[in-house]
Amino acid sequence: MEATIEKQIKNAGDLVHTAEESLLEIEDLTITIDSVKKDLVKQIDLSIKAGEMLGLVGESGSGKSLTATALLGLLPSSLQITGGTIRLGNHQITSLSEKEMRQVRGKEIAYVSQNYQSFFTPFIKIGKQFVEVIQSHSPTKKSEAKKIVRYWLNKVNLPADRVFNSYPFQLSGGQLQRAAIACAILLRPRLIIADEPTTALDVLTGEKILDLLRGLQKELNCAILLITHDLKHVMNRSDEIAIMYGGQILERGRTCDVYQNPAHPYTRLLFQSRLQLSKEVTKELRTIYGEPGLIAEKGCPFARRCPYVFEACNEIPQIKTVSDAHWVACHAAN
Numbered sequence: 001m002e003a004t005i006e007k008q009i010k011n012a013g014d015l016v017h018t019a020e021e022s023l024l025e026i027e028d029l030t031i032t033i034d035s036v037k038k039d040l041v042k043q044i045d046l047s048i049k050a051g052e053m054l055g056l057v058g059e060s061g062s063g064k065s066l067t068a069t070a071l072l073g074l075l076p077s078s079l080q081i082t083g084g085t086i087r088l089g090n091h092q093i094t095s096l097s098e099k100e101m102r103q104v105r106g107k108e109i110a111y112v113s114q115n116y117q118s119f120f121t122p123f124i125k126i127g128k129q130f131v132e133v134i135q136s137h138s139p140t141k142k143s144e145a146k147k148i149v150r151y152w153l154n155k156v157n158l159p160a161d162r163v164f165n166s167y168p169f170q171l172s173g174g175q176l177q178r179a180a181i182a183c184a185i186l187l188r189p190r191l192i193i194a195d196e197p198t199t200a201l202d203v204l205t206g207e208k209i210l211d212l213l214r215g216l217q218k219e220l221n222c223a224i225l226l227i228t229h230d231l232k233h234v235m236n237r238s239d240e241i242a243i244m245y246g247g248q249i250l251e252r253g254r255t256c257d258v259y260q261n262p263a264h265p266y267t268r269l270l271f272q273s274r275l276q277l278s279k280e281v282t283k284e285l286r287t288i289y290g291e292p293g294l295i296a297e298k299g300c301p302f303a304r305r306c307p308y309v310f311e312a313c314n315e316i317p318q319i320k321t322v323s324d325a326h327w328v329a330c331h332a333a334n
C-alpha cells in the first residue's frame, strides 16, 4: 500500500515538473512605497531553473523578504510593484487576480519562514491540519489523505504517528520546522521559498534543516529560493547565488564561480567577515564598515560603506560580465 501511494505521489509530481530552462524569471522588478514614491527594491533580475536552488544573500533590510512577498502576491497595500514582471512557469504572477494567485500559492509555490511557530494553528492536531490542506486542494478520502500525510512526515524524518497525533506545542522547534516543510511540499510545489528558515533554531538544528531542504530539492526536483543573511548557509548547497544590498542585486552567478572569484567589494567583504570555524579563533575577523542598511541615495547603493569608492560611484554601475552566467554591478570591477 505504501509503495502504491509513493508511486501515485511521484507520478503526480512528474506531471507537474516539466523540463523548462527557467522556472522563475524576475525581470526589472521594482517595489515602491506608494505614499512617498520611494523604491525599496530596484529593477532586480533573478531566475531559477527548474529543480535548482538559488541562494539570495544579503544583510537585514536589503529587500530579500519584500522580493519573496512580491513573488507570493502578498505585498501590503502600502507597497506597489511599479515596474517589471514575475513569471513562474506559464503564469505571469504580476497580472494574476487574487483568486488565480490563491491557486498558485500552496499548489505551485510553497513558503517556509522563520516563524514556524505560527505556521500551524495552536489547538488543532498537526495531522488534522495536514488533512485539511490536502482536502482543500483536491477531493480526497480522509483515509487516503492520512496515508499521504504519514508519507510526507516520514520523508522529513519525523516519527509520523506521534507527530500526526500531536498538537504544535508538543513538538520541538526543529520538529515543528520539519513539519512545516512537510506541509509545504505536500502538494508538490514547483518552487519553495524558504525565507531565513533557520533563524529561530540553534546552529546544528538549523544546519540539519538546510540539508533536509537540499535533499528534498534533489529528490523531488523542486526549485528552492533560499533567502538568508548568512553566506555559509548557501555556499555548499545552492546552485546559484545572488548578493543583494539596498534593494538591488550586486552580483550574481553559479555559486562555485562567485566563491572562486567574488567580483563585488561587498561580496568579498561578506566572504572575509564570515566566521570560519576551521581557522584560528585568535585571527581577527574582518567586519564590514558602517551600519547595515546604510544605503547611498544615488549611484551605487554600497558607496557609503565601500573601501574602494571613487567619483564614478555617484552613477549607477552598469552590469559587467565576469564569466559565463556570472555578472557584477560595480564600477571598479574589470
Ligand SMILES: Nc1ncnc2c1ncn2[C@@H]1O[C@H](COP(=O)(O)OP(=O)(O)O)[C@@H](O)[C@H]1O
Pocket (backbone or CB within 6 Å): 033, 040, 058, 059, 060, 061, 062, 063, 064, 065, 066, 067, 076, 078, 079
Ligand atoms: N510595509 C513596509 N513599509 C515600508 N517599508 C518597508 C515595509 N516592509 C519592508 N520595508 C522596508 O524595506 C526594506 C527591505 O525590507 P525586507 O525585504 O524585509 O529586508 P530583508 O528581508 O532583506 O531583511 C527595509 O528597509 C524595510 O524597513
Ligand code: SF4
Pocket (backbone or CB within 6 Å): 264, 265, 266, 300, 301, 302, 303, 304, 306, 307, 308, 309, 310, 312, 313, 317, 329, 330, 331, 332, 333
Ligand atoms: S561601484 Fe563604487 S562604491 Fe559601489 S562597490 Fe563598486 S567601487 Fe564600491
Ligand SMILES: [Mg+2]
Pocket (backbone or CB within 6 Å): 064, 065, 066, 195, 196
Ligand atoms: Mg527578511
